[in-house]
Every structure is written in structure tokens, then in C-alpha cells.
Amino acid sequence: MxxxxxxxxxxxxxxxxxxxxxxxxxxxxxxxxxxxxxxxxxxxxxxxxxxxxxxxxxxxxxxxxxxxxxxxxxxxxxxxxxxxxxxxxxxxxxxADAVLWEQLQDATHEESTLSVTYVAFLTLATMIAACGVVLDNAILVVGAMAVGPEFGPLAGICTALVRRRPRLAMRSLTALVVGFAAAMALTVLFSLLMDATGLFTDGMLHGERPNTGFVYAPDWFSFVVGLLAGAAGTLSLTSAKSGALVGVAISVTTVPAAANAAVALAYGDLGQTRGSAEQLLLNLLAIVLAGTLTLLAQKSFWGWQRRRTRRAGT
Structure with a gap:
């Protein structure tokens, strides 16, 4: 109620x-x-x-x-x-299935605003993921994915597309692009500092990485998982099942891909940088596509429910 x-x-x-x-x-x-x-x-x-x-x-x-x-x-x-x-x-x-559009728009407005706190969280998440990919530590990668706040702007873009709110779309896109650009730039500097202290090495980045090698090797599974996560994340925002959003955060390879791109760029490995960037863009595209389609489906369903109710009332 x-x-x-x-x-x-x-x-x-x-x-x-x-x-x-x-x-x-x-x-x-x-x-x-x-x-x-x-x-x-x-x-x-x-x-x-x-x-x-x-x-x-x-x-x-x-x-x-x-x-x-x-x-x-x-x-x-x-x-x-x-x-x-x-x-x-x-x-x-x-x-549990109802969508409060005003509440959703207000929530995504707040979550998709470019702020110091948002950039700080995204930067810290990217740096944690950088440690994870270099050490091939899946626990660190998962932790970084949970910390990352990037789903807010992605949900904002989806909401803006469905509700036709160009200002919200521009605000969300700005937060997404500027946030990732700042996080990756600072992670490059972080990687150079870690290399200077001997905590990161070129051999660690290019060695066998069975747990984290996927972050720079995009494939169709990346796109499919992004679609599923985008749909699940959108449902968690529009329903009472908000706890599912944490699971969504640790199922997509956005922050780890950005981290790997930054570390690889610090070592001049353009191949891994390009692969990681493709992984990042592929996941972002899949989430926005699935989120938008999910909201459109919910909007159509509730519109049908209202029309049916009105006909039953008459």
C-alpha cells in the first residue's frame, strides 16, 4: 500500500x-x-x-x-x-508488478546526476576492479561490480527514452560518459603508481588469467547476459523487489572492463584496451536495450489492465 x-x-x-x-x-x-x-x-x-x-x-x-x-x-x-x-x-x-512512473523518474533523476559522490564511487569501484584483474582475483572483481553505481544512469536513459524526457536522457548520458572517463583516467594514474611501487607488473597483466580474462574478450554471451541483467535490473527498480539490484550489479562486466582497459592502457597494451572497451560498450548497449524494452512492455501491460478495468466498470 x-x-x-x-x-x-x-x-x-x-x-x-x-x-x-x-x-x-x-x-x-x-x-x-x-x-x-x-x-x-x-x-x-x-x-x-x-x-x-x-x-x-x-x-x-x-x-x-x-x-x-x-x-x-x-x-x-x-x-x-x-x-x-x-x-x-x-x-x-x-x-509487486505495478510501476509508479513518477517515482521511477524521480529515483533515476537522483541516481543519474553527475556528482562528486557518484564519480568517487565509480572511480573506487574501477580501482578495486583493477586490482582484481591484475591479481586475477574474482572476489575483488565481484566486489567492484557491487560498488559501481553505473546502473543508475543506465536506468535513467531507459526511463527517458520511454517517457520521452530529453533532459533526463542528457543528464544520464553525461553522468555515464563523464563518470567512466574520469574513473578510467584516474585508474590509469593509479595503475602507474602501483607499477612504480612494484605492486602491479606487466607480467601480471599478460599472464594466465583464467578468472578474469573474459573482461577483454567480448562475445555473444556478454551481450546475452547484459540483456538479462538489464531486464532484471529494470524490474527490480519498478517493483518491490529492489533487493535483486545487487545481483544485477555483479552479473555485468561494465566496471571490470573499464578497469582492465585502464590498466592495459597504462602498460601500452592497445589490444587489451580495445577488447575491454568493446566489452564495456557491449554491456552498456545490452542493458539499455533490455531496460527500455522492459519498460515499454510494462507500460503496455498496465495500459491494457486499465482499459480492461474501465470496460469492466461500464
Missing amino acids: LHLRLIVPSDRTDQVVGVIEKTVGTTHLVVVPGACRDPAGDLVLCDVAREAGDGLIAELRALGLDRSGAITVEEIGLSLSARAEQAEKDAPGEG
Whole structure:
């Protein structure tokens, strides 16, 4: 269930309450006249089943409530109420499958913003992966993949393509390109420093690497895994299964490929640099393709669900 807290201009309260009451899957409606001061208006509270939330939020925005008042949405961890249970039963579909587009866009906006913290995380992940590929240590590589924050901008690009938000697309693309460029450049310097101290050697990079040699040898399996991971990651963002995102992060070869490209460039190995760059681009392309197709499929499915519900209601 979702909890909505609305600040409503007094002359629009009846209209807003009417929208809430006609929405299947709402309950616990509370109206407190004159409770709000900034902006001035009435306080309206209600709970809504997650699967009905996106439609309700869209109607409230269509009334201009996001401009004249405020719409705040919170996840309800626990609700002991027979009316809430009935509201969830009445709402079409399953809550875990529902997509809250406004929430998704807001989340990807934050995750895809180029910031010092984002670049720091991506750089540290790339440096950890650099140690992993040189030492042929799969544990370090997996750890680096979990630390990397690159799925945020990738999800932002997918969302922007589906929602037709060019600003979000440009912001996400900038964060992705600049972030990886900065991380790889700093990892080249890190590799030269490690070489100067004797912790990295040319022989370690070019020796037998059965655990990490795949990062500079792209093939069709890389693309297939990228597609699967992109779909799984998108589903984890749009549903209640957010814990799956960690598994997605450690299943794609983005950060390790960037790390290997940086280390190879530091040693002048253009062959490994090129192979790693191809691996990186292949995974990024697969994730964006799968993520976009997944969002389009979800959008079509929920559109069909709403049309079916309206026909059943008439």
C-alpha cells in the first residue's frame, strides 16, 4: 500500500476528494480543513493500493495539484486494516508488478546526476576492479561490480527514452560518459603508481588469467547476459523487489572492463584496451536495450489492465 499526503487549495478539495473516491483501491480517506499554511489549504490523506497508485497520481497531477499544492507519496511497511486488504483486492493486478512512473523518474533523476559522490564511487569501484584483474582475483572483481553505481544512469536513459524526457536522457548520458572517463583516467594514474611501487607488473597483466580474462574478450554471451541483467535490473527498480539490484550489479562486466582497459592502457597494451572497451560498450548497449524494452512492455501491460478495468466498470 501507498500513503498519500496532499496539500490542496481549499477551492479544489471537493474535486480532489472526488478523484480519490472514484479510484478503485483507495481507502482511509481523511480531510483536515485549513490545516496547511505553506502553501495554505486543506490536508487530505489517503491510502491506495500500489497497483492503483500511478493512475491516481497522474489524475492528481492533471488537476495541477503538484503546482498549486503538494503530492507526497510514502510506502507503507505495515497496515493492519480489513479495509486496506479489501482495497488491495479490488485494485486490478498485483502490487509487486505495478510501476509508479513518477517515482521511477524521480529515483533515476537522483541516481543519474553527475556528482562528486557518484564519480568517487565509480572511480573506487574501477580501482578495486583493477586490482582484481591484475591479481586475477574474482572476489575483488565481484566486489567492484557491487560498488559501481553505473546502473543508475543506465536506468535513467531507459526511463527517458520511454517517457520521452530529453533532459533526463542528457543528464544520464553525461553522468555515464563523464563518470567512466574520469574513473578510467584516474585508474590509469593509479595503475602507474602501483607499477612504480612494484605492486602491479606487466607480467601480471599478460599472464594466465583464467578468472578474469573474459573482461577483454567480448562475445555473444556478454551481450546475452547484459540483456538479462538489464531486464532484471529494470524490474527490480519498478517493483518491490529492489533487493535483486545487487545481483544485477555483479552479473555485468561494465566496471571490470573499464578497469582492465585502464590498466592495459597504462602498460601500452592497445589490444587489451580495445577488447575491454568493446566489452564495456557491449554491456552498456545490452542493458539499455533490455531496460527500455522492459519498460515499454510494462507500460503496455498496465495500459491494457486499465482499459480492461474501465470496460469492466461500464
